Amino acid sequence: MxxxxxxxxxxxxxxxxxxxxxxxxxxxxxxxxxxxxxxxxxxxxxxxxxxxxxxxxxxxxxxxxxxxxxxxxxxxxxxxxxxxxxxxxxxxxxxxxxxxxxxxxxxxxxxxxxxxxxxxxxxxxxxxxxxxxxxxxxxxxxxxxxxxxxxxxxxxxxxxxxxxxxxxxxxxxxxxxxxxxxxxxxxxxxxxxxxxxPSASGTTEQKPLNFTGPSLFVAALVLMLAAFTFFQVPGTPDAVLLLLFIVGAIIGGIFIMRERHNPDPLINPALVHNRDFCLGILACLIVTTLFSGVTYLMPLYLINSRHLDPSLAGLIMTAPALLSILVAPAAGSLADRHGSILISMAAVGLAAGGFLIFFTFNPLTFVIVIVAGMLITRVSTAAFFGPNARLVMGHCPPDSVGDGSGVLMTVRHVGMVAGIAFFQSVFAIRMYMAGIPRDGTPLVAKLTPALSVLGYQAVYLVAFVLCIAVVVIIRVTRDVPDKEYAAESGVIPPDGMM
Incomplete structure (x- = not known):
């Protein structure tokens, strides 16, 4: 049957x-x-x-x-x-x-x-x-x-x-x-x-596939992400990291120059020239970067600085992740009714408040306060992604939905990789500013609870500043003109959200 x-x-x-x-x-x-x-x-x-x-x-x-x-x-x-x-x-x-x-x-x-x-x-x-x-x-x-x-x-x-x-x-x-x-x-x-x-077919356009552009893009992205990734591998020479990044950047420049004159570019020019699509993608990149970096560093803080058992630290990290599964669709549903801009700004603003709570940490801060701050930041960033995806995908032309989806998911994965290296660097720079010698030995072996708090405070201050930047970006972005939604539900999007 x-x-x-x-x-x-x-x-x-x-x-x-x-x-x-x-x-x-x-x-x-x-x-x-x-x-x-x-x-x-x-x-x-x-x-x-x-x-x-x-x-x-x-x-x-x-x-x-x-x-x-x-x-x-x-x-x-x-x-x-x-x-x-x-x-x-x-x-x-x-x-x-x-x-x-x-x-x-x-x-x-x-x-x-x-x-x-x-x-x-x-x-x-x-x-x-x-x-x-x-x-x-x-x-x-x-x-x-x-x-x-x-x-x-x-x-x-x-x-x-x-x-x-x-x-x-x-x-x-x-x-x-x-x-x-x-x-x-x-x-x-x-x-x-x-x-x-559904068994929908693709476009009827039969242009030859452009493999040069994708190959250059993949090479540039992989080399630069490899530099970020191997930064986390102890013993990787700085010269190797620099070489990977420079070669990747050069190939990336060649890719951009070729794509400008390519009749079949990897990314539809309609997306590149769409101001609101690009602003939504930029907001997604920043939030994903801080989400990834802070999520990576938090268990290290709980285990190394607060001396919690790894299983307890894992449990503390898991609870907000499970709660996010409920929060993200709920936030997306609110965006369906009230527009993506309002819900996105509220979510990132709440995350900024959570990072301010983290910024007040000291070696005597109660673990329950840490958990509260983690719940606020994790749940609020989860609440951002649904409305943001709705905003980005809503600005895609019908013939470039796959293109837009690919850009969105690429940015999310880039942010996941780059966020860890970026916030590790913020932490390390603050430690070196505090007087820890940079002599090649692992940084974690030299940390005391008081010193590590300085590093984490720097991380959360940077995260707070990035949240404020995202709020500004979202504020100047125009929402999707949901005439189709208004026709379906009879709900008119709020003024300024069109």
Missing amino acids: KFSLPSLRPLTDPGNIPAQHLIVATASLASLMGALDMSVVNITVPSIIKAWQIPVGVGTLIIISYMLTITGLILFMGKLGDRYGFRHMFLLGLVLFGLGSFLCGIAPDITSLIVFRILQGAGAAMFSAIGPAIITTYLPVSVRGKSLGLLIAMSAAGYALGPGIGGFVSQYAGWRWIFFLNLPIVLATLVLSWYCL
Whole structure:
């Protein structure tokens, strides 16, 4: 018996709730899975290094290979989605990710494991790029913010929950089962997407694919992100980091010059010249950067400076992540009714208040105050992403929804990588200003609780300033002209939000 959607009405019909829920569930499952594999392996790398007797730097490539592949390819995959259809790209991405997961689980050595992680990353780039485009294209405007909020919340939750899940599975079943556990999730998502995603074709345009632009973009992005990433690997020479960044910047300049005269550029010029799309993307980059950096540093503060047990620190970090899954769709739903600008500004303003609470920390601050500050900042940043995605995707022309989705997800992944290195640098610079010698020994070995507080205060002060900058950016951005939403619900967006 052939499965059919719960309703024959169009997906964009606001009353076709069951079909819409299935599509959101499909995209959200894929989003959770792709983000989970960015962090689930982190805690098992020491076990793999010990089992195969490999250098620490080589073992780090297990993480970096996946992360750089997915970040470098997302933008191109979004463009391919516009060209060949979202359904085809989404399904192909799931198949490649599942195949890569299985091969990682049976990998006989480190070289094959890294190659299969790259295959995993290519598949994840496909469905990660297409997720927001599917929701924007097939769901009505009246539920778009809520749905995008859930999609991005699942991604953030996957990234946050990965280390805990990875540690549990590797301890009781072995590290290979981290990859095998992807397979039932892939299968469930494949079944859902096969039956639920509309069989819409891509564009009828038959221009030859432009591979030069994407290749230059991937090379530039991967080299510069590699510089940020290897900054976190102890012992990496400064000259290597500088060389990676300079070569990446040069290739990036060549990419920009070529794209200006390219008849089929990687990014649709209509998006590049859309002021409000670009401002929304800039706001997303800044918030993702501070979200990633602060999330990375907080458990280090709890364990190294407050001497909490790692399991308790993990529990403190997990609770806000789970709460974010509820908050993000709710904020998106509010944006559907009251506009993205108002809700985004409120969310970032609340985050700024949370970072001010962190700025008052000292070695005697009660842990409950720390938890309160963490809840405020984590929940408020989660509340930002749904309205922001609604704003960005709402400014995409109909023929460039995949392009816009690819840009949005690329920026999120760049922010996740760059945020850790950026805020690590802020922390380190403050420590050196406090008199700690820069003699090549690990910084953490020289820290006292009082000194580390100075570093964390600098981090949270910078985060506060960035939040204020984002509020200003959002304030000068125009909201999506939701005439379609007004027609559906009878609610007129507030003055100044059009």
